[in-house]
Each structure stands twice: as structure tokens, then as C-alpha cells.
Amino acid sequence: MADRKTPAGEYLAHRLLALGTGTKRVQKTTHWTLAQDADDIAWLVLDRAEESTNTLSEEVMAELETLLEKIDALKPKALVIRSAKPGGFIAGADIRDFSGVTETAAVEARMTRAHEIVDRLEALPMPTVAVIHGHCLGGGLELALACKIRIAIEGAMFGFPEVLLGLHPGLGGTVRLPELIDPIEAMKMMLTGKSAHAGKAKKLGLVDAVVEERHVDNAVRTLLGRKFGRRRGGGALRGMQPLRGIAARKMRSTTAKRAPEEHYPAPHRLIDLWERHGGRKKALRQKEEIRSFASLLTGETAQNLIHVFFLREALKAKGKGDSGIAHVHVIGAGTMGGDIAAWCAARGLRVTLTDLNETALAAANRRAGDLFDKRLHSDMDRRDAFDRLIMDFSGDGARQADLVIEAVAEKADIKRKVFKAVAPLMKKKAILATNTSSIPLDALCAAVPFPERLIGLHFFNPVARMELVEIVSHDKASRNARERLAAFCGSIDRLPAPVKSSPGFLVNRVLTPYLSEAFVMLDEGVRKETIDQAAESFGMPMGPIELADRVGLDICLEVARTLKAGLDTPQPDVPEWLEKMVAEGRTGRKAGQGLYAYDDKGRPKKSQKRLAPHPAMTDRLILPMLNTCVTCLREGVVADEKTLEGAMIFATGFAPFRGGPLHYARARGFAEIIAVLERLQEKYGDRFAPDPHWMKLPVS
């Protein structure tokens, strides 16, 4: 629980980390401290200056090299490496070093140097121990792999997330991991980027022991007395080129399904490395790793994904600070309300969820259980999450809540009624948020006596997967309330995007032309599977037809109407069949029936008989989105490009390897985009007319 703290516990917390008891300092550099204890064990502790997390910058590596020289000279009985940051060991490379890198040769030279330093650590004659707590990722794990013994503290997480940045491990990981553990498991870790917790790492043979922090000293001394260096991988499949070939083929086909090679080359290069060079000498494999890594890093995909990484960081930064929100009251236990409530409870907040329909509450509890099963890893965590999620049959939770989120039906009069009822119950500083997806906030403000504390808080479906939350402001909204809501998003691991209240806000406004155009194509007789394929081939996570079903056709209809009524820019007519389907309750995935039919696992039944989409179809779907992005910038719906790009990626999954809609437009050239839009305008009408603001955007 959020309030599970006492003065005694908090005061003593800082005494937990064991960084070598009774040690004498030998040398201190900017980021490292080298000390020696009475048993002649050297403790090398990383505490990166002026950063909250340890990463391996060039400076950190250079200092490490000097210290390794010193250690070589000192000849201690053993060397222990660990981190002084309470959050974790080492989170990997400093991504900032990767941004905007174009020179392959320079990268190769830099990585070769770094390899030499890690090789030097590996070659130390005395036993070396990495003691790992918290996150141990990428380069951090590669450093640990160069030690002879690894001790994990309970709760440690190990992983190679490079693939998510369009890369693969580059500091010897592709060489050392398959040597240490079962190579198939090693490849799985590197291909998926998924982390392994301490227990799993022990099972894989990645670590030698899992202990509690309080036993670190004893564990180090005990393990030093043992024979070490027993490696599980290595021999397996070495020199067995044909077997490796079979395994590689299988990996390739699995990977291609999740990350097509033309969009995401990194995992495919990783498989190449292993298949071609897996059986060869270490020095050569390191060289091949460096070469492959450097070419990926300077490639378009990695650079775009790194760009996206920083877009995320920028949004994350908006969510920093203390929200003062410990208790959330959610009104409406439908899909969105129920899922928002469950998510908040899973992330440690106290939640009351209310609905007039008692069975809806019970059903929300079941869905919450499914989420907790998937996302929380111990029975204790699951129990605590359930304890925090309170089914509130009388709506009393609003009295104590710091934040009330309304998630009832998308009708302004119903929302106003809910506001009128809940406003008098609320605490003086509590914020009232509405999860409306399109209703302008001005239309709702009059219903509450405190419009300054009424803000739009627009989550996307499914809540557990879509990281973005739009924070919808209006003229009367207070800055304090907006900032607290942004911090609230940060506290539940969601990314806040501040937007202005205008029809459809940002994300739905941009998505609507994409969906509407798909509807027009349907009316022209194009198969829905073909339309979806046209978008998927661009890299969208799902096509517009499937997306419309996912969002809910009722919501699509409501948004389309709001936009048509509230905007000056031309919008296609709302198709009659859409209104009919909504009236008949065929509202999409949630109803089991929409434009597609759905199986009981919620997967659309798609016909395999389809024509390949004409390449021009993709532009016809994607370009109106880009055009609307520019319109939103012009109208100030969103303050800056970074927020816009991040919002589109994290709310809709807009092809991340393209680096964002405008990043993509820029790469392709604004002039060409405008030219294509004009051609489309001629052929299909004014809804394609390029926005005048294109001309005002910086072209690079």
C-alpha cells in the first residue's frame, strides 16, 4: 500500500545496501570508488555522478580501465563489483551516446576500445564477483558476464533490451551469454528483449546464487571458496553447424512474425551472427559483433527507435513530481473504467470503483484478476492489489478520493449528471477527471462549481498496453491540477501528453481521417483485410478496420460526429451503415461482432483470401494522418512536435521504427508529402488538401 511506511522503516532504509563493510578506500574517481577490506577483497563500487541511474558512459568506461590497472597492481584476493544506486546495478549504455551517430567506423573504434576494457576485466587473475541488485541491463549485464561469479540480490532483473532500440548487444553479450547459458535460451533473451528476474536467472545459470542483501558479505566469501566458472552453454551446439542452422531457421520464422526484417533488422542480424559465427573463435565473434552492431546503430531503424526512446523520456519527464494522489475513485465499471481502476490498483494506488450495475462491478473484479495474474508476479502482490481495488457499491469512495475519474457512457448529459452528483462529495483539493474521448470540456465545465479542477484524462484501450494518457486542458483549468494529473500519470507508469480541448483532442482527431478513409474504401468495395494490410505493411500495429473494432464503433461514431460538427476542416460523411451497426449493438471487439467477427479469445476472424493492397492505398490511409498532425500543431492542440510524435506512437502504436509521423514525413521530404496530398486531393476531394502549416515547419 502507498502508506506502508513508518518513521522507523524509512529512517533505517538507507542502511540496507552492503557496499563492503570495514573497507578502506583506495581510490576515488568521479564515478567509481575502489576500496579494500580486511580480508584483502577489493570492492569496486559504481555511483555515477549527477545521475540517478548507473549507465556506462565513455567516461565511466575510461575510469574503469584505470582502476583495473590499479587492481592488477594491488593483486587483491578477489574483486567485487557493485552499484551504490539503490535502484539497481547498471541500466546499460548511456543511450545519449548513441543518438545521431552516423559514422560506422567511429562506432567500431569506440566499441573495440570498450571491448578491450571488458576483456581486461575478464582476464584479471583473481576471482571477480558481480553483486547485482535491481536492474542489470544491456551493457551492465555484459560487464557482469565478464566476471567469474555473479550473485543476484532478490528482486534483481536481467535483460538485453537492445533489440527494442533496433540493436543487439554490442559489448560482448552475443559472445558471452551463449557461452554461459543454454544458447537457445540466450538467443531468446536477446531476441525478445525480455528481462529475467533473479529466480529465473538462477535457473538459467546466469547467476551463481540468489541471496538477500543482508547476506551479501557472507555469500561473497563462501562463493570465493568454491570452484567457479562452471559454464553451461559453450559446448552445446558448438561445432554443430547443421543443428545451429535448424535452430536459426526456426528463430527466424518466429521473429519474422513479430518483427518483419524490412522494418526491424536487428533480431535478424543477431540470428545471422549466431548461425554464421557461433562456432568460431571468441576474438573473431567479438569482431563480428562490433561490426554488426555498428552498422545497425548507424542505420535508420535504430536511429528512429532511439529517437522514439527520447520521445518517451520527454513524455516521462512531464510525469515527474508528486501528484498528491493516493486514492482514485473511478465512476463507471465498463471496459475503460474497470481497466483504469485495475491498472491504478496494480500500480499501488488505493482505488474505489463504483457503478450502479452491481454485476458490472463483479465483472470488473474478474478482469482485474486477469490483469494481476499477468502483470504481478507474486501471490502477495496480487493479494495487495485486490485489497487496494475496492468495489464501491454505494459510491462513497468519492469522499476520500484525491482524484475522481469519470468513465461513464460517452454522452454529455449523462456525464453532467454524474458530475453534479459527485462534486459535492469531493474533498476540497480533489481533481475531477473525465475519460471522455471527444466531448469538449467546455460543454462539461458548467456542471461543476470548480471548473479549475475539472480536466480531461483520456486513457486508450487497452489500458494495460497503451502507455499514453491525454491530459485535456481548457481555459478555466488550473495549472496546478494539470501538473498534478501529469504526475499522477507518471506514478502509474503512463505517459502524459498535455493537449487542448478541441474536438477529438489530439489522438482521435489524427486517427479519425485514417479510420474514415478506410470506411470510404470499404464503401468503394475494397476488402477489409486488404485495407488493414495496406496499413500494416507501413508498420502500423493493426489496420484501421481492426482498430475501429478495437476502439469500439460506438466511440468511433461519437468521435466522427463530434469532429464533423466541431471542425472547419473537411471531413468525410459518417457512413449510414456505421450508425446502423451501432444501433444494432455490433460495436466491435467488445461486442464480439463488429466489422470483423471475433473468436472467444477476442481475435478477429480474417479471411486469408485477399488481394495485396496497391502501394498507393498506404499513402491514402497514412498521409491524411500526417496532414492532421500538422493541422493540430497549427491550431495549438498540442504544444510541440515532440509531444505530438510521442503521443501518436504511444497511444496508437504508430510504426515506432519510423520515428513518429513527422519524423517520417521529414525523412521522406515535406515536398513529396505535399505533392502526394495534392494528387490525392485532385482524385478524392478536399479532405486531402495539404495544411498550410507544412510550409512553416522546419524541414530538418
Added chain:
Amino acid sequence: MDLAVQCGRPLLARQPFSPDSFDKVILGCVNVIADEMNPARVAALRLGMGDAMPAFTVQINCGSGMQSIDTAFRTIQSGKANLILAGGAEALSHAPLVWPQEGAAWFGRFAFAKTWFEKLAALRAFKMRMLQPVIGLERGLTDPVTQLNMGQTAEKIGHIFNISREAADAYALESHQRLSKAQKNGALSGEVVPAVSRDGELYDHDDGVRPDTSIERLARLRPAFERPYGRVTPGNSSQITDGASWVVLASEAAVKKHKLTPLARIVDSEWSALDPSIMGLGPTLCSTALLQRHELTRGDIHLWELNEAFAAQVLACLAAWEDADYCREVLGLDKPFGRIERNRLNVDGGAISLGHPVGTSGNRIVLHLMNAMRKRGQKRGVATECIGGGLGGAMLVEVV
């Protein structure tokens, strides 16, 4: 414990103060399971009341839930606390199966045997009957001193006060009818909150109620405790169930500070004791003493909650209060206490229809007494219960 948490959460959520504002948590619980020693503290933590929340569990059998209120009341009265959460919780469905003593002793010998020879010797001493589990619940409901099951004590006082099987069944029938009506007409709204299971099942009322039962059906049931001649049947006994109940107790200062609207004021309480084999008469002792202390008579009490352990036991209490000899010799009254009219007693049913989660019931009847009086515009009431082992507890409350 899940029930205590599910029950406590909405109560805490509707308060104008945060859960960590309490000074203490007291919980009555009879059958504490091995996984949750001091369930009061477990509940306090799981309810998000903060790591710094003192909490303790009280146990006085069927009186535990009332004892928690009483202890809270006395603590506040003494000025040592302002805000206490007092409850009762019981999961009788979780009562353990217990190894017989003989089996446990054998296991100890076997486990500590060091050599193979000793182990073999221990193995030879093993007998199959050592594995025959004892139903913990059954042991718990048997008085260890008199070796009488609670149902047998009801048989005994039913016999003494001449309570017929028909009268007991008729009382039981009325309990079901009253509860059923109360569930329908909203008499329990705000008091009984729905519970939801992890897989999304909704439990919006106590499902032990049998609105469609009849005198004929009840008459067909066989005696439960003393076959074949006994009069106490499953139909006219309370139901063994799970349940939890919580009450917020506040000092005058806390009421002012948080602007609370009290349901009622606790005036006083009394606990009495008697022969364990006639424990069912406990309420007559403590209630009478409580009224005498406050110079009140039967007529001053507008509503009674007398826990329905057994129909025969409730009726025996009523009969005892009308029995001139009993009242004079045992209660020290010059004339009989008199008849408590049925329209003043257990007006919305009781443990026979709703269930008797033993540690919970005492808490629940105090809470329900207050709510029932408020709904009826009445002022003064007594909640009382018999307690296994030969005790009785009573609490006098006034609506403010």
C-alpha cells in the same frame, strides 16, 4: 481474512477521514487459522491503515465481536484513544482438520528419531487411527469442561423451560421470514455490503435465508445433536457460516473533529457467567444486571437483539424472564422481568436465517440493533448473546 478486508474497505472508504487516522484496531475472532495469527493486525495492514497501526485480536467465543466493541468503548472512555475500528471475523469454512493428539505425538517421535533403528521402532508403533483427522470445528463447538456440544446445551435448557419442537420450529420459520422481508425492503441497506469473488461472482445477500421454508418442511428434519429423541434440529439452530463485521467507535472529540454523524451511543455493557451446560441462559443474567445498574425496566428497552444460537435457547431465555422463581432466585428480581414481545425482538431475523459466524455475530447484532432502531425511530436497545463456555454478554445502546 479476505472477508474482513472486503467488509472493512467500503466502511473505511465512506468515512471523511483517511484509514490511517485510527488509533487502534480490535478484532474478535474465534478460530484463528495458522496462516494469520493476530488477524486484527493482518486486517489493519491489508486495509491500508498503515504500518504504524496497533491492532489486537480478542477471543471470548461467540462474544468476541461484541468484546471488540466493548474493549474499544472502554479504551475511548478512559481517554486513551479517540478513534477505534472494532470488528468480528470468522471463516468457519476454513476451520482446520486436526491430527489427533496420539498421531501428533507419534509424528514427533518419528521426526526426532536419529538412527535407522529408532526410526524403525517408531514406524512399528504407528497405528492407522493416528491419521483419522478430528474436525476442528466440532471440537471448538464442544464445551471441554462438560463435554457437551452447544446443541446439547440448547437441548438441556429447552427441556428445563419446556420449549417444544413446534415452538422452536415456528420461531425458526419466523426468523427466515423476517430476514427475507428485511433483505427485500432495504432494512439492511448500508449495513450489508455485497462481496465479490476473485473470479467475478457477486454475493449481494446472505444466502442462508430460506424464504420458502415452511413449518412442514422444518418438522421433517431430524434432530442434529441428540438422536433420536432430541428437539434441536439443523432447521431451528443457527447456521455455521463465514462472515465479518466492523464498527467505527469515536470519542466526542473525534466526532467533532471529523464532523461524524454517530449512529448511536454506547451506554454500558455487562458480562456474566454461569454453568457451561446451560450457557444459553447467559443473556438473562447480563442483560438484567445491565438494566438494573441503569435503573431501567423491560419497558424502557425498545428493541432487543438476542443472538439466535438456537431457537430453543432464545425461547428458553424469554421463558426464563417470565418465570417468577427463576427471576427471583437467579436474577434477584422481586417480580418476573416479564415478556419481551416478539415485535421488539430480532425484528429482522437472526443467526438462524442469516448465519452465525461466531466471532462476528456479537459485532453484527450491536450494529444491526443501532440501524434497526434508527429506521424505526426508537431510542434505546440491548444487544445480547449467549457464549459457549457459560457466559453472556450484553450491550446497552442509545440512538443519538
